[in-house]
Amino acid sequence: MMSKEKVSSSISSSFIVNRTLENNPMCTCGSPASLRTSNTRRNLGRAFFGCSNYNMKGLPHCNFFKWADSGQEREQELVNFKIELLRKKDELQKTQEEFQKTREELRKLEEEVRKTMEEVRHGMEKVRKV
Ligand SMILES: [Zn+2]
Missing domain, CATH: 1.20.5 (Single alpha-helices involved in coiled-coils or other helix-helix interfaces)
Known part of the structure; x- marks a missing residue:
């Protein structure tokens, strides 16, 4: 069963994804940033843009970071x-x-x-x- 809270939050996050996928910002390294969700306790589930090479072993990455909803x-x-x-x-x-x-x-x-x-x-x- 879905609570009212859950429904509205899933709507707003899909809204953010749809919107941001159309205009992903560019990393300072030149590749388009990828949309991820935060897994830190403070911002759990919050969408942000990060370097698409981040956490990819052996690949250089930049420190690009941007909240998707701000x-x-x-x-x-x-x-x-x-x-x-x-x-x-x-x-x-x-x-x-x-x-x-x-x-x-x-x-x-x-x-x-x-x-x-x-x-x-x-x-x-x-x-x-x-
Ligand atoms: Zn980058």
Whole structure:
């Protein structure tokens, strides 16, 4: 059985993997960094980029290290998200204004209909009196 916590964490980690696989950063040694998960107690399961040659016996490796879920990309993402949110809010405001206008027009229309009905009623009363 999966707890709610587990479901959301598996979604977010697959999101990170999908995203980062498209744009793996380059190591300082020139090869693309590979995505791994941390096995230290403090950051257990946290995704990071490391040199793809790290832990490969006999191969030289660099000290490249970068958390997959932090740093500038993440910040940029957050900024983009905020901009999108503001844009949506603006759109919503416009839609609300539009709605308000339509409602006002509808109210005027209703008023006209009411007047016309009144006139028709008066006319009919006159006809009946004649
Ligand atoms: Zn490297």
